[in-house]
Amino acid sequence: MLIQSVFSAMREVFSPALRRILWKSIGLTVALLVLVWLGLTKLLDIFLTNHDLSASYPIVDSLAFFLAGFGLFVALIYLLPAISAIVAGYFLDDVAEVVEHKDYPSDPPGQALPFGKAILYGLRFAGLSILVNLVALLLFFIPGINIGAFFVANAYLLGREYFELAAGRFWSAEDVARLRTEHRGTVLAGGAVVAGLVLVPVLNLITPVFGAVMMVHLHKKLTRGQTGRIAAPRTGVASIEKT
Template identity: 60%
Template sequence: MLVESAAAALRQTFSPPLRAILWKSLGLTVGLLLLVWLGLTRLIQAFQASHHISTQYPILDNLAYYLAGVGLVVVLAYLMPAVSILVAGFFLDDAAEIVERTDFPNDPPGRPMPFGTAMLYAVRFAGLTLLVNLAALVIFFVPVIGIAAFFAANAYLLSREYFEMAAARFRPLPEAAEMRRAFSVRTLGAGCLLAALMVVPILNLLTPLFGIALMVHLHKRLGRRPLVTGPLR
């Protein structure tokens, strides 16, 4: 079930309709990261100017600028997944609708969450991503345990958020959460796939669209199993 869902999600991610959404979300993500970079560089320059940070040795000045630049790259790399999730929140309902319409044409269509609710959900998701990864980053360099904690935290968070987002198009959020818990092994397995994708630079920008496509397929397949109670709304 998971393999079939992942293969279908990968195909959908690079299909023309979702590819158009991908380019729009990537453009907005790069634009936001550029604004963050400009803001941070201005703050560094203002800090150096206000504290008269300079030496008589140009090589040390250049080294300071270089280290600051490396620090900015690290910050932006850390922010990239959360920013891409936040931006993709504008398009995830559209992406889910495309997947439902093309791969499940005979099923009743889902209903998108109200725009305000969807945006609050996306902001919460992005904030949790930052917090979880910050906490995991603290112990990331502890041998074995750090990497395992980092991966496990992202797998759980991604499986929970993307599955409930896909399921909420058909059922109330509390029921979507109950369904996720009922099929926790399968949904967490999907989260592991997303966590693995998320740690790959550049490819992690595909996580939001691949994630929603994956969970739409998984929700559809699990929705036909008897453990789920309550009608689709």
């Protein structure tokens, strides 16, 4: 079930139907990472200027330059789960509509979450992800524990986030929580796949779209035959085109 969903996501994430969304997702992910990095760089510059460390310790300039390059790579890894949460919340309904229409044409279509609610979902998980990954970052220099802590924490967080976003198109919040609990092992394994992708440089930029496609398929497979309990379509929700 999970393996089928993973292969479906691998096949579809670069498909013509999703290519436009993928490029917009990558662009937004890169833009957010650059903004965060510029902010961190500015804070470092202010700190060094105020404390006049470069005058007292000339080597600090060289060290800061090195850390700027190395820090970007570290920031990409540790901030991408949080960035992914925001980007996924923004694009998931667009991705889900394409996948549902293409692969499940006979099923009732899902109802898009209100735009504000989808973003709030993403921000909530982004905040939680930042807190968890700050703890993982403290373990960065402990071999064996650093990657393990990062992977386990994000497997849980990403699995939960993507499943709730995908299932939320069909189910009430209470039913989403029940389904996630009933299938906690599969959802965690799905999160582990997404967390593993986050560790792959460059490819981790496709995490929001890949995770969304995979979890839409996984949700469909997990709830097959349970359509009688799907919540009634939401009303008054306007479709918003992301430009």
